[in-house]
Amino acid sequence: MQNLLDQDARRFGAVNWMGLYTLAQRETLRFLAVWTQTLLAPLVTAGLFLLIFNIAIGPSRPDVMGVPFLTFLAPGIMMMTVIQNAFANTSSSMIIAKVQGNIVDTLMPPLSPLEILMGYLAGGIVRGILIALVVAVALALVLGLVPQNPLVALVFVIMGGAFLGALGLLAGIFANKFDQMAAITNFIVTPLAFLSGTFYSVEALPPLLNRISHVNPVFYLIDGLRYGMIGVSDSAPLLGLAICGAATVLVCVVTWQMLRTGYRLKA
Template structure:
């Protein structure tokens, strides 16, 4: 006869590795099943952006930070696409489950709030990295842009994806229906992404606006990715990494707190 567990003792130990792994695999399989929408579409969109800039702006615009304008824009587009997809992965999964009423299937298994956060965030990071690799290969094949500092690019892609996956959890928990989720994406996430230095250097904009952009964590994600690809950046990548890590810690702690309290999920 198996030994009886004391009240409050977890059957799976301090960390339910199997449950966390299963949740992460579910999130990864979810976006792989619709790869044309989740992986191919971002690659096509980034390619169209680069094509438009190359045709409309590239010939007239001089070098930016010592590199051609299209080359300067490419790493920013890569990172912007990565973080947007990390956000979309967690936000769409949770808000869909809430609206369809099957969020209970995620809450009932023996997963702690931290394990839930890690499972969802791992799926968001995985989608971000899939997109990063595909766009990086496209830049290499069609633009001849190689990665100057691959470790820096990988670190910023992972940390940036973690931040945005966490923000996706927060937005989805807060939203009660799809139009609220769309409002958060259109009026908060997209403007912050476009106002993050993706298409310009801070040297070319008014000092007041540049100061405001420094308060946008997405700026440091974009700038860090640019340093990873090109070896040039507007700010010190070490400072950017610290800011991104602090932001990730804050965002994920909010996710943990909301899962623990059941805020707008269990009620």
């Protein structure tokens, strides 16, 4: 009886805040425990991208949208790093739990499907924010790049972490084996990240490819962060925020439905 009273006291209405906080903390500590792989490695990867592009075509490349090529490129590299790691955080956590058979440890506690969804998303968003901060500090030291609209940049980083975090959780629920997850990463997530204006302005594309790019939510994430960092963009930031918000809600609803029904989670 006392345990039930304690549980109700921690719920504070309809939400089990203690359980939600515990799950979010677990997902955050999980990647912080291996910070050299989850925070340092993405920084090195982003630095290598900038170095290679600078050596290969940087000096001879004309300005893009009125800014130096490396300055234009940096926000795209940052957002690409954020979304790839947000996706990896939630997808790896879910697929590992399923393969190892300890997913029951998440499903048995008194957590609703929405609370489970939010707990996993919290880990992906926090990882995305920390990576963005690390890369931003490096860009400030190396390129002298300081965000022109910090609040806008932060909003799009959070949105990127939420969208790809939800997509990663969906993929983790759908996949039953690591090779299925690898296929989703290689054939869906990587093309979305690379073919979305990361390395170029979509205005330079042929009309058909330009229209296709404007259907890709990741394009608006990169474009919005670019506006926040350097003040230029291919589309209106508010439009991008609306499209990314709608895409995030859609993916979250689908993932919530999977969690509610136990799709590929319950034997």
